[in-house]
Amino acid sequence: xxxxxxxxxxxxxxxxxxxxxxxxxxxxxxxxxxxxxxxxxxxxxxxxxxxxxxxxxxxxxxxxxxxxxxxxxxxxxxxxxxxxxxxxxxxxxxxxxxxxxxxxxxxxxxxxxxxxxxxxxxxxxxxxxxxxxxxxxxxxxxxxxxxxxxxxxxxxxxxxxxxxxxxxxxxxxxxxxxxxxxxxxxxxxxxxxxxxxxxxxxxxxxxxxxxxxxxxxxxxxxxxxxxxxxxxxxxxxxxxxxxxxxxxxxxxxxxxxxxxxxxxxxxxxxxxxxxxxxxxxxxxxxxxxxxxxxxxxxxxxxxxxxxxxxxxxxxxxxxxxxxxxxxxxxxxxxxx
Amino acid sequence: xxxxxxxxxxxxxxxxxxxxxxxxxxxxxxxxxxxxxxxxxxxxxxxxxxxxxxxxxxxxxxxxxxxxxxxxxxxxxxxxxxxxxxxxxxxxxxxxxxxxxxxxxxxxxxxxxxxxxxxxxxxxxxxxxxxxxxxxxxxxxxxxxxxxxxxxxxxxxxxxxxxxxxxxxxxxxxxxxxxxxxxxxxxxxxxxxxxxxxxxxxxxxxxxxxxxxxxxxxxxxxxxxxxxxxxxxxxxxxxxxxxxxxxxxxxxxxxxxxxxxxxxxxxxxxxxxxxxxxxxxxxxxxxxxxxxxxxxxxxxxxxxxxxxxxxxxxxxxxxxxxxxxxxxxxxxxxxxxxxxxxxxx
Numbered sequence: 001x002x003x004x005x006x007x008x009x010x011x012x013x014x015x016x017x018x019x020x021x022x023x024x025x026x027x028x029x030x031x032x033x034x035x036x037x038x039x040x041x042x043x044x045x046x047x048x049x050x051x052x053x054x055x056x057x058x059x060x061x062x063x064x065x066x067x068x069x070x071x072x073x074x075x076x077x078x079x080x081x082x083x084x085x086x087x088x089x090x091x092x093x094x095x096x097x098x099x100x101x102x103x104x105x106x107x108x109x110x111x112x113x114x115x116x117x118x119x120x121x122x123x124x125x126x127x128x129x130x131x132x133x134x135x136x137x138x139x140x141x142x143x144x145x146x147x148x149x150x151x152x153x154x155x156x157x158x159x160x161x162x163x164x165x166x167x168x169x170x171x172x173x174x175x176x177x178x179x180x181x182x183x184x185x186x187x188x189x190x191x192x193x194x195x196x197x198x199x200x201x202x203x204x205x206x207x208x209x210x211x212x213x214x215x216x217x218x219x220x221x222x223x224x225x226x227x228x229x230x231x232x233x234x235x236x237x238x239x240x241x242x243x244x245x246x247x248x249x250x251x252x253x254x255x256x257x258x259x260x261x262x263x264x265x266x267x268x269x270x271x272x273x274x275x276x277x278x279x280x281x282x283x284x285x286x287x288x289x290x291x292x293x294x295x296x297x298x299x300x301x302x303x304x305x306x307x308x309x310x311x312x313x314x315x316x317x318x319x320x321x322x323x324x325x326x327x328x329x330x331x332x333x334x335x336x
Numbered sequence: 337x338x339x340x341x342x343x344x345x346x347x348x349x350x351x352x353x354x355x356x357x358x359x360x361x362x363x364x365x366x367x368x369x370x371x372x373x374x375x376x377x378x379x380x381x382x383x384x385x386x387x388x389x390x391x392x393x394x395x396x397x398x399x400x401x402x403x404x405x406x407x408x409x410x411x412x413x414x415x416x417x418x419x420x421x422x423x424x425x426x427x428x429x430x431x432x433x434x435x436x437x438x439x440x441x442x443x444x445x446x447x448x449x450x451x452x453x454x455x456x457x458x459x460x461x462x463x464x465x466x467x468x469x470x471x472x473x474x475x476x477x478x479x480x481x482x483x484x485x486x487x488x489x490x491x492x493x494x495x496x497x498x499x500x501x502x503x504x505x506x507x508x509x510x511x512x513x514x515x516x517x518x519x520x521x522x523x524x525x526x527x528x529x530x531x532x533x534x535x536x537x538x539x540x541x542x543x544x545x546x547x548x549x550x551x552x553x554x555x556x557x558x559x560x561x562x563x564x565x566x567x568x569x570x571x572x573x574x575x576x577x578x579x580x581x582x583x584x585x586x587x588x589x590x591x592x593x594x595x596x597x598x599x600x601x602x603x604x605x606x607x608x609x610x611x612x613x614x615x616x617x618x619x620x621x622x623x624x625x626x627x628x629x630x631x632x633x634x635x636x637x638x639x640x641x642x643x644x645x646x647x648x649x650x651x652x653x654x655x656x657x658x659x660x661x662x663x664x665x666x667x668x669x670x671x672x673x674x675x676x677x678x679x680x681x
Contacts, residue, residue: 036502132681162374162527164568165680190503195628216626216649232628233507274629274647290511290534291553293570294606294645295629297534310629312606312647313554 001061001150001183002027003048008057010043017043018054019207030177030184032198034191034230040207041187042155048185049153050074061150074151077144077182081156083136085128091139092124098147114142117176134165141173145180152177152184158193170196191231195219203227220272220330228270228332234297236271236307239336246328252303253282256328261335270332276300276309280325284309286316300324338365339401340521341386341491346395348381355381357545359395363491363523363538368514370532371525372568373542374680379525380419382542383493386523387416399490410439415489419496421480423468429455429479430464436487447486454482458516474505481516492517494524498531510535529569533557541565563667566602567678573608573642574674575601584666587617587637589659593666600674602665605632605645609658616656624650 003025010018017040025031033041046052048059050071058067066074085094093100095114115122118138128136137157144152157173158166174197177184188194194201195215202212203226211223215231222228229235240248240255244263248255261267276284276298287306288299296313299306300322309324316322341363348356355378363369373379384390386397388409396405404412415436423432433451434444442450455464458478468476477497484492497513498506506528514535526532532539533553541549541556549556549565560566563574577584579595586601593599619637626632626649633644635655644657670677 134681162680163531164527164529165374167571168680192503192628196625196632214626215628219626219628230504233504272629291557292530292534293557294604314606 003031003151003183003185004058004060005044005048006058006060008044008047008054008059010040010047010052010054016207018047021057021204021207021209023202023209023212025183025185026199027183028178028181029199030174030186030197032194032201033185033187033204034189034194034201035204036189039204041204044204045153045155045185045187048151049076049078075147075149077147077149077152079137079140079144079152079154079157081159083128083133083140085136085139085143087128089128090124091122091126091128091131094128094139095142095146097143114146117179118142134161134169137161137169138172138176141176145176145182149182152182154184154186156188157186159188159190166193167196173197191233195231203230220332222270222332225268225270225334228334232272234273234308236269236273238269238271238305239266240269241266248331248333251305253305255326255331257331257333258329259333261333266336268334268336270334271307271326272330272332273297273308273310275327275330276307276311276324277327278311278315278322278324280323282324282326283321284324285321286319289316298322339363340365340367340399341523342396342398342401343382343386344396344398346382346385346392346397348378348385348390348392354545356385356392359542359545359547361540361547361550363521365521366519368517368522368535368537369524369540370536370538371523371540371542372529372532373525373527374568375527376681377542378545379542380495383416383495383523383525386491387414387493388412389416413490414493415484415487415491416493417480417484417495417497419499421477421497423476423479423483425468428465428467429460429471429482432468432479433482433486436483440487450486450488451482454485455479457485458482459512473501474509477501477509481513485516490521492520492522494522496526497524498526498528506531533569541568543568560602560665563600563602563670563674563677566665566667568680571605571643573603573605574678575603575640575642576669576674577601579666584664586664587657587659589661589664591661591664591666595666595668598669600667600669602667603642603659603663605643607659607663608635608642608644609660610644610646610650610655611658613656613658616658618654619657621650621653621655 006022008018008021035041047054170193200214202209211227218231238250240250242261242263242265243249246257246260248257282302284300284302286298287301290297295310296316298309300309339362343361346356346359371379385392396403430451433455434447437447437450458481460478510531536553539553549561557569566572577599579593579599582592583590584593617637619635621633622636623634631646635642635644
């Protein structure tokens with residue numbers, strides 16, 4: 001199912017919660033919406049679901065205008081942050097709830113198939129309350145998928161879970177959604193989580209969408225400083241001025257950026273943490289290091305300028321300096 | 337040896353639940369120690385026992401050699417910051433931070449002086465007269481930290497201090513807290529293994545009320561003592577195999593081992609290298625995700641799915657993979673099966 005959101009606005013009193021938002025979700029796509037709390041993402045989700053009516057604008061499912069359709073007529077599967085399973089039914093009965101209501105004969109097959117997804121050995125009598133919260137959330141998703149919805153809406157489904165559980169579950173959720181091919185909208189405030197699960201992402205701020213793109217596009221081609229620092233957590237933001245030919249000067253350093261700006265203009269460079277390539281020409285003193293597993297976060301001093309970098313841990317073992325190059329494609333240039 | 341805290345054989349039960357089982361460890365003066373574990377592993381209970389808010393069923397706590405197991409919380413030289421750091425809402429920043437010193441017998445002037453010193457240390461100079469509700473989440477966090485510091489404890493106990501904050505602020509603040517607490521003895525409890533590894537001098541990994549590993553982060557990450565610890569500290573591929581003749585094999589890499597029979601081979605995704613070499617085993621790229629600064633691939637090699645990290649975008653459908661024997665971990669096959677052995681909750 002293709003979802004079209006066109007010029008949607010919603011105001012609560014003086015607050016414009018959703019401000020002229022338009023986007024399209026392709027059939028079978030996992031579309032992410034990310035923003036800080038209060039950015040309007042939950043209101044937008046409620047409008048798509050039919051829980052709230054927009055003040056103006058339209059919602060289409062395929063080519064059908066559903067703007068005035070009620071929630072139940074839109075056939076939407078929900079997964080919320082707080083797990084809402086039927087606790088008087090077994091885990092399996094929860095998954096089979098919608099197929100049973102429809103009186104389907106082959107529900108056993110469908111349930112078996114979904115259970116395979118969840119990768120759990122649940123007995124027929126396992127109740128939701130006996131399960132961990134992560135597992136309950138997987139059952140919620142399986143139940144939502146089994147209802148064969150037009151659209152799946154996931155609102156912070158992994159919030160509140162332990163970091164390590166979240167980082168394994170996010171890929172499991174993606175597998176489950178992609179295997180059935182249902183169109184999904186996934187809302188969170190966690191940029192790592194959204195990059196891991198979504199095909200494309202919309203970043204919202206103060207009711208507006210600032211940028212839509214793939215995780216890679218938002219990370220390496222942010223339209224402004226807000227997106228640059230939002231996607232990726234940390235980012236080096238440095239004042240520089242243009243020397244022409246895509247070259248920029250910061251202190252004594254001359255760096256090549258991802259695009260050209262007229263000579264002499266002041267710019268701001270957003271240098272991503274993974275821009276630092278070993279075996280390069282700049283000598284960098286390591287003045288701080290944080291081991292994070294595959295990568296080590298470093299504070300580097302290059303010619304008296306401090307940079308934050310993330311490099312593969314094994315390349316920076318037991319050394320107090322590294323020689324690096326800075327990848328021009330990972331230096332975003334903003335005009336000032 | 338300069339042990340400041342010794343936790344000896346602590347056990348604690350709540351009804352039917354054994355929250356802590358025979359937990360023992362030491363903390364040295366000036367050490368920055370993380371206890372990292374899943375939710376409900378008993379880590380907060382342990383911290384409360386050290387703070388004196390809970391009594392253990394068994395075991396003892398020593399600070400600087402003195403048994404304090406029966407000492408009331410307010411007489412212990414510890415500063416404890418609970419998960420909900422609950423500032424007094426009707427008190428200003430200054431009054432919040434002064435509270436501890438006054439409670440511990442300092443006169444008003446001395447308490448103000450102490451409070452001001454630590455308010456400045458946490459970067460809130462100028463905010464002394466503000467009320468908690470006028471501050472952001474991150475600032476409230478710092479007030480809570482100043483409040484703990486102001487009693488000048490020998491050990492600082494932090495229970496998930498960043499859990500209330502959003503992801504971006506969390507990363508920023510955890511580095512700041514480490515700087516503020518530099519040189520102090522700190523025991524910090526969290527479920528965030530990445531944050532813990534990045535700041536810890538020493539890491540204590542707990543699982544279901546027990547300590548399952550103690551060591552520095554790099555040791556535990558690269559040479560984990562169990563499947564559980566290997567998996568808990570970061571993504572890892574586990575492949576079932578059989579060792580014989582002193583070797584196990586993964587792809588075309590032979591690894592020597594003294595194990596015999598069923599084993600589990602562990603290899604981190606960043607240690608599987610994509611090479612331009614036709615003689616290396618070929619895999620089919622089933623999935624490719626950009627996960628912020630690097631690519632995560634799922635590669636099918638001879639029927640085995642391997643997660644592989646790459647710094648560059650891979651555009652081909654097939655890749656050659658190489659594994660170096662020194663990056664390979666070999667574990668005994670767990671009697672309960674891999675899934676149960678690494679189960680996180």
